Amino acid sequence: MNPKYKKIYCCTPVAFHANDGFWIRDTGLISRSLRQMGIESKCIMPLPHYDDDQKEGLIRTEYKNLKSVAWWKSLGIDALVLYSWGAPKYLPIARAVRKAGITLMIHMDMSANLHNWRNGTIRGYLKDFRINLMRSWHLSYANIISGSLELIEALASSKFYGNGIASKCTNFPTPVAPHFTFSTTPKSYKVTCIGRWSDKNEDQVKRPEFCIRTAQELVKLDPSVIVEIYGRTGNTIESIYESTEIGKDRIILKGFANNKDLPTIYQSSLINYCSSASEGTHIASAEALCCGCSIVTSPRKQLRTLHWYASKNSGRIATEDTPEAMAKALAAELTAWKTGARSAQHIAEAWQNIFHVDKVFNKIFQ
Numbered sequence: 001m002n003p004k005y006k007k008i009y010c011c012t013p014v015a016f017h018a019n020d021g022f023w024i025r026d027t028g029l030i031s032r033s034l035r036q037m038g039i040e041s042k043c044i045m046p047l048p049h050y051d052d053d054q055k056e057g058l059i060r061t062e063y064k065n066l067k068s069v070a071w072w073k074s075l076g077i078d079a080l081v082l083y084s085w086g087a088p089k090y091l092p093i094a095r096a097v098r099k100a101g102i103t104l105m106i107h108m109d110m111s112a113n114l115h116n117w118r119n120g121t122i123r124g125y126l127k128d129f130r131i132n133l134m135r136s137w138h139l140s141y142a143n144i145i146s147g148s149l150e151l152i153e154a155l156a157s158s159k160f161y162g163n164g165i166a167s168k169c170t171n172f173p174t175p176v177a178p179h180f181t182f183s184t185t186p187k188s189y190k191v192t193c194i195g196r197w198s199d200k201n202e203d204q205v206k207r208p209e210f211c212i213r214t215a216q217e218l219v220k221l222d223p224s225v226i227v228e229i230y231g232r233t234g235n236t237i238e239s240i241y242e243s244t245e246i247g248k249d250r251i252i253l254k255g256f257a258n259n260k261d262l263p264t265i266y267q268s269s270l271i272n273y274c275s276s277a278s279e280g281t282h283i284a285s286a287e288a289l290c291c292g293c294s295i296v297t298s299p300r301k302q303l304r305t306l307h308w309y310a311s312k313n314s315g316r317i318a319t320e321d322t323p324e325a326m327a328k329a330l331a332a333e334l335t336a337w338k339t340g341a342r343s344a345q346h347i348a349e350a351w352q353n354i355f356h357v358d359k360v361f362n363k364i365f366q
Contacts, residue, residue: 001037001039001361001362001365001366002365002366004078005039005078005079005103005365006039006040006078007039007040007041007075007076007077007078007079008034008039008040008041008077008078008079008080008081008361008365009031009041009042009043009044009059009075009077009079009080009081010027010028010030010031010041010042010043010044010080010081010082010083011027011043011044011045011066011080011081011082011083011093012026012027012043012044012045012083013045013046013063013066013082013083013084013090013093014045014046015045015046015047015048015060016045017050017052017053018043018045018050018052018053018054018055018058019050019052019053019054020054022043022054023054024177024259025175025283026083026109026174026175027043027081027083028043029175029176029177029357030081030175030357030361031043031057032057033175033177033178033357033358033361034357034361035057036358037358037361037362041057042057042058042059043057043058043059044059044061044066045058045059045060046060046061046062046063046066047060047061047062047063048060066092066093066096067092067093067096068096069096069099069100070100071096072096072097072100072102073100073101077102078102078103079102079103079104079105079365080097080102080103080104080105081105081107082094082097082104082105082106082107083107083109084106084107084108084138085108085109085110086106086108086110086135086138086139087135087138088131088134088135088137088138090138091134091137091138091141094106094138094139094141094142095141097141098141098143103143103144104141104142104143104144105142105143105144105145105146105364106138106139106141106142106144106145106146107145107146107147107172108145108146108147108151109147109174109280109281110147110151110280111150111151111278111279111280111302111304111305112148112150112151112153112154112304112305113154113301113302113304114132114135114151114154114155114158114160114161115128115132115158132158132160132161133160135160136160136161136165139155139161139165139168140164140165142168143168144168144169144170144364145165145168145169145170146169146170146171146172146360146364147169147171147172147173148171148173148280148281148305148308149171149173149305149308150304150305150308151305152166152169152171155169156169170360170363170364171354172354172355172360172364173281173286173305173354173355174281174282174283174286174355175355175357175360176283176286176287176290176352176355176356176357177356177357178356178357178358178359179263180262180263180266180287180290180291180355180356181263181290181291181348181352182267182290182291182292182344182345182348182349183263183264183267183291183292185267185268187267187268187269187270187292187344188226188268188269188270189224189225189226189270189334190225190226190227190228190268190269190270191218191225191226191227191228191269191270191271191272191273191330191334192227192228192229192230192265192266192269192271192272192273192288192293193211193214193215193227193228193229193230193272193273193274193275194229194230194231194257194262194265194272194284195211195230195231195275195276195284196231196232197211197229197231197232197233197234197236197237198232198233198234199234199235199236200234203234204277205276205277205278205279206275206276206277207275207276207277208233208234208236208237209236209237209240210275210277210323210326211229211237211275212229212237212240212241212251213240213323214273214275214323214326214327214330215227215229215251216240216244216246216247216251216323217323217324217326217327217328218327218330218331219244219246219247219248219250219251220246220247220327221327221328221331222331222334223247225250225334226250226251226252227250227251227252228252228254228265228269229251229252229253229254230254230255230256230257230265231255231256231257232255232256233253233255237253238253241253262287263287263291266287266288266290266291266292266293267291267292269288269293270293270294270333270334270337270342271293271294271295271296271315271330271333271334271337272284272285272288272293272294272295272296273295273296273297273326273330274295274296274297274298274303274306275298275326276297276298276303277300277302278300278302278303279302279303279305279306280305281305282303282305282306282309285297285306285309286309286351286355287355289309289314289347289348289350289351289355290348290351290352290355290356291344291348292343292344292345292347292348293344293347294310294314294315294316294333294336294337294342294347295309295310295314295315296310296315296316296317296318296326296329296330296333297309297310297315297317297318298317298318298321298325298326299317299318299319299320299321300321309351312346312347312350312351313341313342313343313346313347314342314347314350314351315333316329316332316333316336317329
């Protein structure tokens with residue numbers, strides 16, 4: 001790390017609860033990891049305070065201060081990591097940070113689908129044009145832009161962004177804590193899937209039914225494999241599970257898993273599969289790769305980043321977006337492990353340099 005960067009703060013311009021969940025991902029994780037590296041770091045978010053906030057390392061302020069050059073100067077920091085998702089509405093924050101003389105890193109935790117032509121209507125085209133024009137203006141204030149490789153390639157090929165923006169980009173899809181790492185402990189012959197499986201509308205993107213149906217199909221194909229599904233479940237996944245006729249004892253609904261237990265879960269598994277309909281960067285897959293799991297996912301275009309995760313001999317993509325095709329891909333991936341075509345140590349080493357906060361930030365701020 002370049003010694004001139006002694007104070008690197010993070011900012012999320014949304015008033016999230018700064019509870020336990022906040023500090024294990026995104027800006028909370030980055031700030032905590034920087035402190036462990038000996039860098040002074042705090043997380044900045046708008047008011048209000050919440051009862052479950054962990055106040056150590058947290059700054060709450062009025063939203064108007066985030067657009068104030070004077071306020072940013074008063075902090076005396078060297079660099080800022082801004083989680084803005086590239087959203088145009090946060091342009092005034094980026095501008096104020098740069099005018100305050102602070103090195104600005106903008107993280108884009110989003111998919112590579114930059115354009116949405118709204119069914120080809122003129123109104124939709126104009127809206128998309130405005131969003132991308134304003135987003136490019138927002139990104140122009142960044143010294144560094146981080147995101148997935150697919151997103152960087154999309155920025156480089158877009159007429160709105162081009163090489164001027166792409167030249168600032170670094171491949172950092174999502175932060176993963178350094179304790180997600182390779183272990184020499186022998187793996188079990190099992191597959192995991194981690195997500196939120198409730199019946200709430202916001203959890204439907206994880207596709208609980210698709211998840212459990214895939215497990216049912218896989219245990220039919222492979223008489224030995226165990227499938228462990230982690231996360232809180234709802235009636236949908238539980239009722240389908242109860243209807244399982246073959247291999248029910250090898251599908252285990254494990255319930256909620258604490259973050260501290262996840263490395264051991266991944267390290268003991270061969271494969272982690274993603275049943276989601278869409279994902280920007282999918283933290284669970286990134287964590288699994290860092291622990292030496294391979295991954296399997298669907299061919300949906302909304303999962304382009306995960307398709308890249310399956311490169312480097314680290315997984316595969318199903319031929320179709322069905323539970324049957326996903327199960328066949330998982331079975332083929334299990335065969336790859338049995339025949340020596342997969343190496344947990346190789347997978348972990350390949351992806352830790354891309355996901356681990358300490359490795360990435362030492363490279364960026366050298």
